[in-house]
Amino acid sequence: MTFVSIREVAPRDGLQNEDPVPADGKVELIDALSRTGVRRIEAVSFVHPKAIPQMADADEVWSRITRNPDVRYSALIPNTRGAQRALAAGFSEIEVVVSASDTHNRRNLNRSTDESLDDIAALIPLVHEAGGTLEVIVATSFGCPYEGDIAPERVAGIVARVRADGADRIAFGDTTGMATPRRVRDLLAEVRPDLLHFHNTRGTGLANIVTALELGVTEFDASAGGLGGCPYAPGASGNVATEEVVHMLHDMGFDTGIDLDRLIEAAELAERLVGRPLPSGVLRAGPRTRLV
Amino acid sequence: MTFVSIREVAPRDGLQNEDPVPADGKVELIDALSRTGVRRIEAVSFVHPKAIPQMADADEVWSRITRNPDVRYSALIPNTRGAQRALAAGFSEIEVVVSASDTHNRRNLNRSTDESLDDIAALIPLVHEAGGTLEVIVATSFGCPYEGDIAPERVAGIVARVRADGADRIAFGDTTGMATPRRVRDLLAEVRPDLLHFHNTRGTGLANIVTALELGVTEFDASAGGLGGCPYAPGASGNVATEEVVHMLHDMGFDTGIDLDRLIEAAELAERLVGRPLPSGVLRAGPRTRLV
Structure with missing residues (x-):
């Protein structure tokens, strides 16, 4: 089993x-x-x-x-200050988000994706020196509510960068529920994450998980009760x-x-x-x- | 495409x-x-x-x-009287339901599954003589809220009977949303319908459709807005x-x-x-x- x-x-x-x-x-x-x-x-x-x-x-x-x-x-955590607080509190598993969409990253984090990647590169040794691991969650991996489709190559480039910088784990976030089984196949054919985070905004959440399982991914985020609405669609x-x-x-x-x-x-x-x-x-x- | x-x-x-x-x-x-x-x-x-x-x-x-x-x-239509009304109104595509679960059939139609199958056998020539076609919808094909799992062989037996009696088309109904991709694979390995009718009661609706598409089924029921609640779960x-x-x-x-x-x-x-x-x-x- x-x-x-x-x-x-x-x-x-x-x-x-x-x-x-x-x-x-x-x-x-x-x-x-x-x-x-x-x-x-x-x-x-x-x-x-x-x-x-x-x-x-x-x-x-x-x-x-x-x-x-x-x-x-x-x-x-969103930044170095957050990482310091998390490590001081005794966490060893730390997550940070960067968005594959530059527009979404600017709206969410007030900086470009490249600037966020530089921040993450600086963050990784800090986490590692404290004995922790850093997971990078690539938001809007399956589409962006501002830019639309995100090319799988764009996500792959971000993954290559953060892996080279020493990130321990990679997650792909379907931030606003734009993934379908087709998008899952297209992205995973290009680059593979450790974990997938799907939203059910348009009803495809479980279909995407079944598709990802067929492709060999066996780690998923989920929220009890589906807690956490979609901030873009009341x-x-x-x-x-x-x-x-x-x-x-x-x-x-x-x-x-x-x-x-x-x-x-x-x-x-x-x-x-x-x-x-x-x-x-x-x-x-x-x-x-x-x-x- | x-x-x-x-x-x-x-x-x-x-x-x-x-x-x-x-x-x-x-x-x-x-x-x-x-x-x-x-x-x-x-x-x-x-x-x-x-x-x-x-x-x-x-x-x-x-x-x-x-x-x-x-x-x-x-x-x-539920019976001969309904079929006569539908044909008189000018319908040529007629549907009738029988439940794979005997308990569900008795609760829904006040007769055993076998009695309903006898009724359907009598109905088919009546529809055909009027130039119509009859689709038999096998309800609770993926599970029954009273009996639990329904053996695929049970569904296959019903399909064999109604096909022998002249039914034109077969649909499988997931009456209370008990299907999962595993149940779809198990049933379709045993017997294949013309059309599938899934409910999204437990979130698996689209995952089931994707699975059925992989198995070659290309006809599905669906309801605008998801109209029609689940009578068993307010x-x-x-x-x-x-x-x-x-x-x-x-x-x-x-x-x-x-x-x-x-x-x-x-x-x-x-x-x-x-x-x-x-x-x-x-x-x-x-x-x-x-x-x-």
Whole structure:
């Protein structure tokens, strides 16, 4: 049975795109997720509190959770200051984002993609000297809401640059849900990531995961309940829902190590924390094995 | 470019599972859909008005629509009386449902699967004598909400019986969204339909379609806006949304003959008719080509 590694991103990527949730709720959610059997959790980000108030309490949340020794926790950082905070807090798995689209990178990070790549090159030795690893998430890898299609060669160039600079891992982000199975095949024919991060904005999230599995990728991000809306389309879905991904993978014979019932309970908690129905079919209808 | 044939089922399957919509709205929806380029529309069902009041005005709706000569319209019927009404109204493409699950068939049609198969055997010559064709939709082909998994051999037995009795076409219905790519492969390895009808209840709708396309099936039902909820799970999705299916297929290089912008307008109309947000990502976020 092939093992598929899920990284649960609801506490960071999910909650960062929702109205602020108190630290108590974040701690409860991370702890609930860490009891599902999931092996990796993106726990917090160390960003400027004025830029992203949702994550202002990252240090408090991280200090209060009950750490599960079987779970690897990671933190997202935007710059050197964030990396220093994450390392000081004891994180060894650090993530940083750069966008394949220059326009998106400027809107998101106020600098060109090339400037961000220079920043990342400077960041890598700092993380390595502290004993950490750096994952580079290439945002808008499957398309940009400002520029449209992104050439696979463009993504491949960024990957070559950050690998040469010493990046430990590469993820491709489908930032606004523009991937389809065709785009997955086109990009992976050109360059391969360690992990894929799909959004379900246009309904293709699970189809993209199935396609990527056929191509040999076995690491995916997902967010309990599909937590985290799409900032470009009010009311639209963002991240693929972890319980939809796990439900499908288990029925297809893949092992994730995750207890689906506990995961659904964690997604129910996520729904209570944000106070609105989350876009997850398995959360609404239950797994296919739940009979009337 | 491979042609994928979509049958639009929002006017019948969709509206039948919503609060009743006036005849004016049904006529407007069918006419809007018939201008999208879609080649087939499931327009109405001829059922007892006490059993399904949503379709009580089938004759009126059918008489008032503007028929597009490029569109094949079909009607669903439950029994001989319904078939007589459909044929009298001028339909030549008739559909009838039988459930692979005996329990589901009894709950839905108040008779065993075998009794329904006998009814269908009697129905086929009646339809043929009037110059019509009969499609048999095998419901719960990928699982039953009462019985659980349905053996592919069970579905194959039903297909063999109705083909021997003269059925013109076979469809497999994923009545409550229990299909996954694994179930699609398992069933299609045993027996092949002309058309597949998937629900997106647990998020796997498009993944199932991609899998079926890889196996050579090129006819699918879909419902504008994802109209038609899941009767077994309040708030859950039912039919796959036509615009999500078409959006993905076009990006993958398939031809459907459908104008996606017109289809989204028809889905917006469907949303206004039922007065609630429909579960369609492409309806919310627009196609991936719509830039900020």
